[in-house]
Amino acid sequence: xxxxxxxxxxxxxxxxxxxxxxxxxxxxxxxxxxxxxxxxxxxxxxxxxxxxxxxxxxxxxxxxxxxxxxxxxxxxxxxxxxxxxxxxxxxxxxxxxxxxxxxxxxxxxxxxxxx
Amino acid sequence: xxxxxxxxxxxxxxxxxxxxxxxxxxxxxxxxxxxxxxxxxxxxxxxxxxxxxxxxxxxxxxxxxxxxxxxxxxxxxxxxxxxxxxxxxxxxxxxxxxxxxxxxxxxxxxxx
Numbered sequence: 001x002x003x004x005x006x007x008x009x010x011x012x013x014x015x016x017x018x019x020x021x022x023x024x025x026x027x028x029x030x031x032x033x034x035x036x037x038x039x040x041x042x043x044x045x046x047x048x049x050x051x052x053x054x055x056x057x058x059x060x061x062x063x064x065x066x067x068x069x070x071x072x073x074x075x076x077x078x079x080x081x082x083x084x085x086x087x088x089x090x091x092x093x094x095x096x097x098x099x100x101x102x103x104x105x106x107x108x109x110x111x112x113x114x115x
Numbered sequence: 116x117x118x119x120x121x122x123x124x125x126x127x128x129x130x131x132x133x134x135x136x137x138x139x140x141x142x143x144x145x146x147x148x149x150x151x152x153x154x155x156x157x158x159x160x161x162x163x164x165x166x167x168x169x170x171x172x173x174x175x176x177x178x179x180x181x182x183x184x185x186x187x188x189x190x191x192x193x194x195x196x197x198x199x200x201x202x203x204x205x206x207x208x209x210x211x212x213x214x215x216x217x218x219x220x221x222x223x224x225x226x227x
Contacts, residue, residue: 042203043217090157099207103148103160104215
């Protein structure tokens with residue numbers, strides 16, 4: 001049981017380049033989330049999804065797009081990367097039942113640097 | 116905006132001592148959760164306390180919740196070097212969908 005897997009683990013982009021971060025979970029969870037973590041800021045929610053084919057904006061959605069074409073995958077896209085998007089990105093998942101007692105399961109993160 | 120603010124930002128103790136971290140939040144909540152993050156790793160769920168609960172235990176962890184003061188505390192008893200990590204509180208305000216808002220974290224260093 002792999003849990004939540006994020007790829008890639010590290011990436012360096014030039015300003016203006018695009019990329020997609022992939023999150024995959026094998027726990028059949030309905031809910032998936034993308035957060036970014038910056039020093040001293042804790043985690044901030046970018047986008048989330050309550051099920052296949054649905055997405056919604058979180059606290060800091062600007063500059064990002066997401067898609068949930070399959071229940072197990074949640075993709076985060078940066079169309080034109082900016083240095084302000086340098087951060088560590090975390091994906092998380094849960095189910096309605098687990099959320100009430102066991103919280104989220106997190107991936108190990110993607111460290112992105114935009115130069 | 117951050118919902119939770121943790122205090123202290125950093126804590127340094129010796130093995131065997133107890134560690135207490137505090138979290139304050141702003142809005143009404145459905146539950147409050149604590150997570151641990153080891154350096155360079157993802158977050159791991161530690162414990163969840165519901166809004167109608169006042170105290171909860173799990174192993175060496177003790178969590179309290181005071182909804183009138185909008186605050187929570189996490190106590191780790193008999194700390195070990197392996198407890199060195201950052202600890203985050205997160206609140207679920209249950210606005211129709213479970214969506215956690217995290218605090219800024221407490222960095223705990225436990226020295227042998």
